[in-house]
Amino acid sequence: MPIRQYLLDKVLPGMTEAMVTYTDKIDFSKIDVSEVTDKKLIDEDPLDFLIDYLEVKAAEYKMRVEEAIKRKQESMRKARAELTGSEAEHEEDSGSELSYMQP
Numbered sequence: 001m002p003i004r005q006y007l008l009d010k011v012l013p014g015m016t017e018a019m020v021t022y023t024d025k026i027d028f029s030k031i032d033v034s035e036v037t038d039k040k041l042i043d044e045d046p047l048d049f050l051i052d053y054l055e056v057k058a059a060e061y062k063m064r065v066e067e068a069i070k071r072k073q074e075s076m077r078k079a080r081a082e083l084t085g086s087e088a089e090h091e092e093d094s095g096s097e098l099s100y101m102q103p
Contacts, residue, residue, distance in 0.1 A: 014057060015050075015054075017057075018050050018054060018057075021053060022046060022050070022053070
């Protein structure tokens with residue numbers, strides 16, 4: 001995957017969500033446009049906010065991935081157990097048929 005496509009698909013959505021969340025904290029109705037460059041719009045540094053936000057989202061993502069892996073492993077274990085159980089039942093059935101056939 002080209003780097004540009006990777007950034008558009010994987011990085012930009014998270015960054016956009018973080019920036020929207022940051023700007024949602026700002027009450028633009030109280031801001032004089034001429035003062036925007038002279039004043040801090042919010043008490044928190046935007047870069048610190050972005051770092052904290054992305055760290056939290058990364059932890060949430062990691063937890064979701066780990067949970068998905070555990071669910072997948074559990075479903076595979078169940079499928080294996082069912083397969084093994086049905087094979088064992090089939091062998092038991094075959095064995096019981098043979099015992100009836102013997103004199």
